[in-house]
Amino acid sequence: MTYDTLSARTALVTGAASGMGAATAALLAAHGARVALLARREDRLTELAGRIGGRALPVTADVTDDESVAAAVRRIHDTYGRIDLAVNSAGVMLPNPVTDGRQDEWTRMLDTNVSGTLRVVRAVTPDLLSAAADGGPADLVNISSIGAHTVFPAYAVYSATKAAVTQLSASLRAELGPRNVRVTNIEPGLTATELGDHIDNDGLTAQLGGMFETLDALTAEDVADLVAYTTSRPRRVNLRQTVILPTGQA
Template sequence: MTYDLTNRTAVVTGAASGIGAEIALVLARSGARVALLARRTERLTALADRIVAEGGQGFAVTADVTKDLSDAVRAVHDTYGRVDLVVNNAGVMLANPIAAGRTDEWSRMIDTNISGVLNVIDAFSGDLIEAAGSGPSDLVNISSVGAHLTFPNFAVYTATKAAVTHLSANLRAELGPLDVRVTNVEPGFTESELAEHIGNAAIRDAVDGWFDGVGRLTSAEVADVVGYATSRAKHVNLRQIMVLPTRQV
């Protein structure tokens, strides 16, 4: 599906693969100029080339959301100008029993899934507030159904996503009166690279079993939700969207 995002300027983090890459494609096919942010330069460049080959506008910005984003912001502004659509998609999912004490994994998830989201918001909130004065302005945070449900061995991951969901609700209270729409998207089981991050083989097998039992969404299906939400009339804010395979409860 494509939507009308003509003359919009978007930033998508975690755009090197999975949901982020598909979001970038949907936005570009819908007429937006899309800055692709992630750490993997080759993947980003290939995606930007694909967007351009399809007649869209996209360019790669190698950046780590857990670090200073000044250079990335400068590159986006120099290329496309002010941003009016930001998708906070970068994230990592690691899993182990809490008793395993994997503080390295905890830190990585907190740094990427929470601090990274905040860094991106800090980098582009000024753009979004300014853009809202003349047209639609969107902040989309990709959270997870895990923000509400219990999954053994995923305590820290789901806690980080609960933080994103609660952050989104509070941001809407602050930014909504300034005409910036805040949308929190919570996918259920989705085909992406996230499960590949899990180093514990037994837990990875359990995840495969969950997928086999109820099915999973494609990344493109989640991306379609983002395209739909951000293409609504300026005064319409789809605040929170939970998108699941039909059999997932």
Template sequence: MSYENLTGRTAVIAGAASGMGAATALLLARNGARVALLARRADRLETLAAKIEAEGGTALAVAVDVTDSAGVTAAAAAVHAAFGPVDLVVNSAGVMLPNPITEGREDEWTRMLDTNVAGRLRMIRAFLPDLLAAADAGRTADLVNISSIGAHVTFPSYSVYAATQAAVTQLSATLRTELGPRNVRVTNIEPGLTATELGEHIDNAELSGQLDGMFGFLDALRADDIADLIAYTTSRPAHVNLRQAIILPTRQA
């Protein structure tokens, strides 16, 4: 797909090492945006940046863990040094660690809260001044948060993960009341079953098997599907905000 309105924009993508983040970075770059790639795995970022550059695009790899406040601040400084201010932020870094609440897995709870919720807040804090400045200058400014249908659809043993996604959805809605009047668009995207690495860290054989079964039954979304939605959304005219999008495989009720 071609999205001409993305040409000349400067985007930062958190969670760019794989899945939705990597696919989004590729698509934005192919449509003329400069892309800053943020994630923990430096080798993955360097490989992706090299691919983008080989295709004629412009990319910057910045290794950072969004749970590290100082690290996010330093990453923003690196992006600014290379590209200047950004006008498009995609918050796609996330982790899904389901377990029955009776397991009491505080280690998983903390990791999900710090990555899925606080990590997004750190990214917003670091780059919001850029978005506001872009909007003040009459340019398009976008904040895109990736949530999940778990924000409103209940799944047993996914309660803490779902709570973090509901927090992201509500954060997006409330930020829109603050930033919309200042011409910064806020979009919240809730994917259904999507083929990414998200399920590979599940520390529960039964739940992992159930997820595999869903992939066997449903024709799951691909990361490229989410990237296409993000590119479409952020390439609309500046006065149009597709504020909330739920994207599901056709077979997923």
């Protein structure tokens, strides 16, 4: 499927160093969008930009830092101008029982998954409102998780952060929708990315591995395709909430 309406868009994608963010950035660029790749790992961004070609701008940035996000948007403005499509894909998943008291993990997940999303929203909203006011499409896409409403033991804090993203998306839609900015919340199920590589609990690592052995998991490209489809609809159409699952998990 082609998404011709993406060819005039300027997109910002966080978490672009790997997984859903990298796949989304590559697909948007393949359909003609100019894409700013945001993540902390400069080497990964440079490599991805090289594969994408001239329609990609690697921008090393940390969504947990206010000035880093602001500086990234300034660089995008200097290079590409106004942003009319933003994808919040940066996230971290660090499951452990709450009784373990891993405040370091809680803080990292809250600051990346929730506050990081808010920092990007704050930085791009003026552009999105301007694009919409000029009669063009304007999209904010937040990548949440089925953990927002499905209970997984030991994933309480991660799930709470994703529930926050889902509720944030709904509230932003109420604020921005009347001004013609589309807000979409996507909740993937089991997806083959490196998100699980940071788990430091052997039992939970084995449990997740068992799920991948049992289920034909989604790929990052599956989620990217959904982002591209959603953001290429006519501006009157807002696919506001989508749950995407492996067939065996549905």
